[in-house]
Amino acid sequence: MMTHFLSIFVGSFLLTAIVRRIALWRHALAMPHFKHGPLLPVPRGGGYALFLAMLAVFLMLYHYRLIDLAATRALCFSGLVLVIGNLVHDLFPLSVKVRLGIQVLSAIAVLTWYSRDLVVLFWEDYLYFSGFWLPLIVFGIMAFVNIFNFMDGVDGFAGSQAFIMMFVSSVLLAFTDESQWSLPLILMCAPVLGFLAWNWPPAKIFMGDAGSSFLGVFIATLGLLLATDTPINLWCWLIMMGWFIVDSGWSLAVRIMHGNDWHRSHRMHAYQILARRWENHFYVTLTLWLVNWLWLFPLAYIVMNNERWGIPLIVVAYTPLCIACWLLKAGESVNNDPGEPI
Numbered sequence: 001m002m003t004h005f006l007s008i009f010v011g012s013f014l015l016t017a018i019v020r021r022i023a024l025w026r027h028a029l030a031m032p033h034f035k036h037g038p039l040l041p042v043p044r045g046g047g048y049a050l051f052l053a054m055l056a057v058f059l060m061l062y063h064y065r066l067i068d069l070a071a072t073r074a075l076c077f078s079g080l081v082l083v084i085g086n087l088v089h090d091l092f093p094l095s096v097k098v099r100l101g102i103q104v105l106s107a108i109a110v111l112t113w114y115s116r117d118l119v120v121l122f123w124e125d126y127l128y129f130s131g132f133w134l135p136l137i138v139f140g141i142m143a144f145v146n147i148f149n150f151m152d153g154v155d156g157f158a159g160s161q162a163f164i165m166m167f168v169s170s171v172l173l174a175f176t177d178e179s180q181w182s183l184p185l186i187l188m189c190a191p192v193l194g195f196l197a198w199n200w201p202p203a204k205i206f207m208g209d210a211g212s213s214f215l216g217v218f219i220a221t222l223g224l225l226l227a228t229d230t231p232i233n234l235w236c237w238l239i240m241m242g243w244f245i246v247d248s249g250w251s252l253a254v255r256i257m258h259g260n261d262w263h264r265s266h267r268m269h270a271y272q273i274l275a276r277r278w279e280n281h282f283y284v285t286l287t288l289w290l291v292n293w294l295w296l297f298p299l300a301y302i303v304m305n306n307e308r309w310g311i312p313l314i315v316v317a318y319t320p321l322c323i324a325c326w327l328l329k330a331g332e333s334v335n336n337d338p339g340e341p342i
Contacts, residue, residue: 001183004060005190012053012194019049020198020205028090030206042203045090046195047211050159051083053191054218066184071225073113078221079214081106082145086210096263100142103213107141110221141220147241148216149209150248150265153272155201155281157288162215163192164292165240166222169232171297172304176231188222201282235303235310239317242296243288246321247271247330254331270330295320 023029023043030044055076062072085102088094094102111134152158170185198205207215223237238245247270256262267276275284296317303313325331 001186005187008053008057008060008187008190009194011056012049012191013197015049015053016046016195016198016205019043019045023205030208042206044206044208045210046199046205047207047209047214048083048087050191050195050207050211051079051214053194054079054188054214057188057191061184061187066180066187067225070114074110074221074225075218077109077113078106078141078217081109082213082217083210086208086213089209103142103145103217104138106145106217107138110141110217110224111137114221114224137224141217144220144241145213145216147244147248148212148219150251150269151244151271152207152212153267153269154275154284155203156196156199156285157271157281158207158212158215159192159196159199160285160288161241161244161292162219163189163196164289165219165237166192168240168292168297168300169226169236172232172236172301173230175301176304178230181226181230201280201285203281231304233304233307233310235307235314236300238314239296239300239303240292242317242321243271243291246318247325250322250325251331255333258331258333260333266333268329268331268333270325270328273328273330291321 020043023045028043028045029041058067058072058075061067062069067075081102085094085099085106089099148158148161151161166185166189170182170189173179173182173185195207195211199207219241223234226232227234227237251266251269252262255266255268260266271284271288274287275281278284299313299317303309
């Protein structure tokens with residue numbers, strides 16, 4: 001396993017380096033603006049390297065029969081739809097409606113290619129990929145895509161969240177008798193680490209919308225797969241996504257209540273406010289790691305073994321995060337600036 005992990009890590013690292021050189025050559029740079037806050041322009045497009053590395057991992061896992069064909073199809077095709085859509089957007093800017101349509105297609109790809117349909121969601125009830133639940137599942141996948149897009153505004157932030165969720169899941173499974181997903185999860189961490197070596201504060205490349213969108217649909221799909229095959233239920237997933245869900249949701253709600261355009265990007269998420277106050281992206285990303293490991297991980301472990309406590313533990317997990325957003329005045333515009341279009 002170690003040999004495979006190191007090979008994947010090195011491959012992702014080198015692939016990101018190649019994409020970075022191409023971005024510099026083509027002057028595909030992210031200038032300082034509302035979403036990111038670097039002092040100097042930084043190459044963008046690292047998400048394409050991340051996707052290609054993850055795609056190779058998915059195919060390798062299927063080759064070694066560590067994941068089945070249905071899971072492989074769901075992971076590959078859902079990400080491919082978004083990455084191609086973002087590539088087209090980079091070349092020929094698309095409208096918000098078209099980009100939302102691409103997200104719908106990506107979510108449908110998950111449901112189309114994933115043939116098995118049993119997912120534990122509420123207490124002892126079962127959620128099936130059919131009927132009434134279909135539009136809700138599509139909406140949930142789209143929500144994850146946009147959440148990761150909103151939260152990709154600090155060096156190493158979105159990549160760290162994806163890595164933490166996969167690694168924490170492998171740790172949670174170590175406490176159970178059903179560890180068939182432990183090795184795939186560890187190997188899936190390798191491409192993210194290879195990218196983070198370049199994206200860690202101070203970032204030398206950004207993942208861009210292609211990377212953040214891919215991570216969003218990947219994490220959503222992975223959550224459904226784990227809830228189907230392992231004791232990691234969707235309550236665990238929602239708790240581990242706590243900071244991202246609360247920060248993006250709170251900021252969006254505040255902006256809607258204040259009459260701001262919800263579809264415009266801005267720099268008033270709680271994590272962005274912290275980055276400006278501390279004048280350091282590393283401290284913000286480090287705080288994300290600490291909150292996940294010291295607060296959300298223990299609660300995820302509890303709810304994995306006590307599904308019926310899902311709603312109370314969600315409330316417990318989210319309450320201090322909501323208080324933090326309130327204290328930081330997340331979502332409130334600076335000097336009534338509405339932000340810029342996404």
